[in-house]
Amino acid sequence: MNSAELTLPATDDAQERYFQELIDRDSRIEPRDWMPAEYRTSLIRQISQHGHSEIIGMQPEANWITRAPSLKRKAILMAKVQDEAGHGLYLYSAAQTLGISRDEMAEQLIAGKARYSSIFNYPALTWADMGAIGWLVDGAAICNQVPLCRASYGPYARAMVRICKEESFHQRQGFEILLELSQGTAAQKEMAQDAVNRWYWPSLMMFGPPDDESPNSAQSMAWKIKRFSNDDLRQRFVDMVVPQAEVLGLTLPDPELAWNEDRGHYDMGEIDWAEFHEVLAGRGPCNAQRMQRRRDAHEDGRWVREAAAAYAEKQAAASLKAAS
Amino acid sequence: MNDGAPAHPDGHGHVDVAKVTLSEEIVDRASVASTDVAEYATWLGDDALILAQQLGWWISRAPELEEDIALGNIALDLIGHARSFLHYAGTATGRSEDDLAYFRDEHEFRSVHLVEQPNGDFAHTIVRQLLMSLYLFELYRELAGSADATLAAVAGKAEKEVDYHRDHASQWILRLALGTEESRERLLVALSDLWPYVEELFRDEPLHDVLAGIAVRPSGLREAFDRVLTDLFAEAELARPRTPTTSGGGRRGQHSEYLGYLLTEMQVLARRHPGATW
Ligand SMILES: [Fe+2]
Numbered sequence: 001m002n003s004a005e006l007t008l009p010a011t012d013d014a015q016e017r018y019f020q021e022l023i024d025r026d027s028r029i030e031p032r033d034w035m036p037a038e039y040r041t042s043l044i045r046q047i048s049q050h051g052h053s054e055i056i057g058m059q060p061e062a063n064w065i066t067r068a069p070s071l072k073r074k075a076i077l078m079a080k081v082q083d084e085a086g087h088g089l090y091l092y093s094a095a096q097t098l099g100i101s102r103d104e105m106a107e108q109l110i111a112g113k114a115r116y117s118s119i120f121n122y123p124a125l126t127w128a129d130m131g132a133i134g135w136l137v138d139g140a141a142i143c144n145q146v147p148l149c150r151a152s153y154g155p156y157a158r159a160m161v162r163i164c165k166e167e168s169f170h171q172r173q174g175f176e177i178l179l180e181l182s183q184g185t186a187a188q189k190e191m192a193q194d195a196v197n198r199w200y201w202p203s204l205m206m207f208g209p210p211d212d213e214s215p216n217s218a219q220s221m222a223w224k225i226k227r228f229s230n231d232d233l234r235q236r237f238v239d240m241v242v243p244q245a246e247v248l249g250l251t252l253p254d255p256e257l258a259w260n261e262d263r264g265h266y267d268m269g270e271i272d273w274a275e276f277h278e279v280l281a282g283r284g285p286c287n288a289q290r291m292q293r294r295r296d297a298h299e300d301g302r303w304v305r306e307a308a309a310a311y312a313e314k315q316a317a318a319s320l321k322a323a324s
Numbered sequence: 325m326n327d328g329a330p331a332h333p334d335g336h337g338h339v340d341v342a343k344v345t346l347s348e349e350i351v352d353r354a355s356v357a358s359t360d361v362a363e364y365a366t367w368l369g370d371d372a373l374i375l376a377q378q379l380g381w382w383i384s385r386a387p388e389l390e391e392d393i394a395l396g397n398i399a400l401d402l403i404g405h406a407r408s409f410l411h412y413a414g415t416a417t418g419r420s421e422d423d424l425a426y427f428r429d430e431h432e433f434r435s436v437h438l439v440e441q442p443n444g445d446f447a448h449t450i451v452r453q454l455l456m457s458l459y460l461f462e463l464y465r466e467l468a469g470s471a472d473a474t475l476a477a478v479a480g481k482a483e484k485e486v487d488y489h490r491d492h493a494s495q496w497i498l499r500l501a502l503g504t505e506e507s508r509e510r511l512l513v514a515l516s517d518l519w520p521y522v523e524e525l526f527r528d529e530p531l532h533d534v535l536a537g538i539a540v541r542p543s544g545l546r547e548a549f550d551r552v553l554t555d556l557f558a559e560a561e562l563a564r565p566r567t568p569t570t571s572g573g574g575r576r577g578q579h580s581e582y583l584g585y586l587l588t589e590m591q592v593l594a595r596r597h598p599g600a601t602w
């Protein structure tokens with residue numbers, strides 16, 4: 001039951017006031033509630049991009065499933081990548097409640113019209129990348145996503161609750177991979193350090209541009225879709241991983257990292273935003289490869305989906321006939 | 325109304341990484357396999373391992389997200405079975421499941437040729453999965469009554485999972501057979517490509533005699549296998565393929581050319597760091 005059913009404001013103005021009231025009261029907006037058109041579009045954009053990121057994000061790790069160095073690690077990695085497919089499904093379903101179809105979203109993704117998180121345009125070159133991705137990339141995702149569990153749009157918030165639970169396992173298994181490597185042979189430790197060196201900065205970029213250059217943030221925060229600024233979340237992430245890196249016995253590739261007593265936070269060096277914009281513009285190391293793989297899976301699977309649809313239709317027709 | 329949290333698409337339940345642990349039956353019992361039982365456990369473990377390795381490739385490449393998840397689930401179940409059987413096999417010689425998976429050469433593997441056949445298109449993967457699942461289901465059902473308590477325990481758990489696998493594959497056989505012209509055509513090709521490898525599954529070996537009461541004699545499973553297949557084929561309006569049988573030989577270490585490549589990929593990292601833990 002949602003509150004929109006209790007009172008039925010007649011005019012657009014009244015509806016808008018009522019919508020804002022719900023937001024201000026920290027109530028949830030549900031699919032059948034009235035909402036401003038821009039709220040709807042901005043949510044569709046954010047949720048579908050988030051879904052696409054889960055789907056494309058399967059690829060760097062899927063790259064190591066067949067080569068995982070122990071059966072236990074292979075099983076954990078399979079389960080993890082499979083979880084990400086599940087996250088994609090939850091998010092696509094949440095976006096569907098706003099009036100976009102799954103086919104539309106799939107088409108937008110393979111046509112290159114939709115964005116996904118740029119982090120997945122970096123290559124997973126060694127086994128240690130499975131550790132660094134879990135620890136840093138899933139770790140950054142958690143920092144971004146935990147506040148989304150309180151996002152104003154109900155279906156999105158509920159999807160995020162389920163996703164965040166699984167993401168914390170992902171981060172833990174990544175951390176364990178790195179710990180095992182850093183306590184292993186010299187070659188393993190070197191592999192771990194190399195992976196952390198390559199994934200650290202890209203993971204900081206996952207929080208998006210600095211606050212003063214973030215065009216969509218202000219409105220998202222007013223609508224309580226977003227609750228903390230990019231820079232706040234980034235700081236939170238850095239504060240979390242610095243002590244964890246110490247436990248791992250690995251260093252983070254930022255010479256300016258230092259505890260700032262006054263602020264009660266770690267100071268950090270300047271992010272290379274030029275690189276960020278390059279990757280965002282489609283010129284990252286794996287943009288083309290990731291898109292190609294998604295297109296291939298989509299095209300190669302077309303005849304299968306068509307068969308399933310045709311079969312379902314025939315079954316429905318048959319049971320209709322049987323009933324009449 | 326859709327609240328953004330879909331029921332799990334195939335009803336198999338969602339797996340998360342925290343649940344991936346070695347079957348407790350094996351860990352708790354700490355029993356040691358005899359040389360013969362270890363050899364038999366290796367046969368079972370290798371079939372499951374090679375099939376899991378094949379299915380793992382599909383994750384991120386499946387025709388739809390639901391299949392990424394379903395094939396991933398099946399692969400996870402199979403790798404669980406493989407670990408249990410190989411762990412048990414290793415107790416005979418003081419080797420771990422990973423020693424057996426990563427440090428044996430091609431001729432030391434005991435998998436049947438059917439699991440070694442390439443993924444091909446989705447129809448090939450589904451037909452291979454159907455044939456193996458029907459066979460494994462009958463096998464595990466019998467093995468659950470084995471005089472060897474460890475084999476019986478692993479098989480008892482695996483039977484329930486493989487029951488889901490055969491349901492999943494059967495559903496797809498119906499969809500592909502009765503879906504579109506193209507899907508039916510592709511299914512027929514896959515059936516005739518893979519049918520030659522069925523015979524090997526049901527061939528008795530001398531070890532089955534040695535392990536009477538412990539191992540399951542595969543020839544005895546053929547009738548039940550055929551019965552299920554006949555029903556499914558009738559519903560799917562399919563005829564049994566006529567392609568001739570191949571010689572097989574997997575149980576004696578004679579494999580298809582495909583296995584070498586599969587093992588090369590699977591073992592490369594572990595072998596580059598012998599003695600390392602992960
Ligand atoms: Fe995820």
Ligand SMILES: [Fe+2]
Nearest residue numbers: 084138167170
């Ligand atoms: Fe994740």
